[in-house]
Amino acid sequence: MNEVLEIYEKGFDSLNEPGFDFFEMYKSVLAVGISNSQSYQMAFTMGKSINSDLTKELLLEKSNFYITEIEKVYEKYNVIGKNKKKELDTTITQDKYNLSKSVEELESKIVEMQKDLESKKAELQKIDPKNEKELLEIQQKIEANDIAKQKILSSINTVVTGINQFL
Numbered sequence: 001m002n003e004v005l006e007i008y009e010k011g012f013d014s015l016n017e018p019g020f021d022f023f024e025m026y027k028s029v030l031a032v033g034i035s036n037s038q039s040y041q042m043a044f045t046m047g048k049s050i051n052s053d054l055t056k057e058l059l060l061e062k063s064n065f066y067i068t069e070i071e072k073v074y075e076k077y078n079v080i081g082k083n084k085k086k087e088l089d090t091t092i093t094q095d096k097y098n099l100s101k102s103v104e105e106l107e108s109k110i111v112e113m114q115k116d117l118e119s120k121k122a123e124l125q126k127i128d129p130k131n132e133k134e135l136l137e138i139q140q141k142i143e144a145n146d147i148a149k150q151k152i153l154s155s156i157n158t159v160v161t162g163i164n165q166f167l
Helices: 002-014 020-034 037-050 056-106 110-166
Strands: none
Touching: 002 056, 002 110, 020 037, 020 056, 020 110, 037 110, 056 110
16 A cells, blocks of 8 residues: 555656646645645745745646546556456466366366376365465555545645635
8 A cells, every 4th residue: 555655646746847836735735734724825825925926726727737647647557457457367267267177077087097186176276375365466456556546636635625715
């Protein structure tokens, strides 16, 4: 979870453009207190002293840029995670199918192939445990991606609401 959240934060930081805009407003409000109305006024006043063209509308417009970019990152990682999970699921299903077929063939020749049959059954039983860790890790990354997106969008939307409410 922390790894995915760090990716989002670094990506968010990399979007910062020169001058005072939503990015600096967001960071200032977070530092002082996201639910403190005075933090919005203070950050806005500070921003106005740096960028005299700063307006509430400009801040809200730039917030949409950051939201859109975060959505793009989310979608990218969401697609990658789901594709990896799908590939692994397909591999597991194919492995199970192939080994099950081998087990059936071996059972018909049980007298001649008892040793091979037991080996293949053991392999079949190991497929899920062998892949369980990787499958769980992928699922956790997908969930972490969802949570990270929600967390940063929630704080951005809180700031946007604060801007709308307090500016």
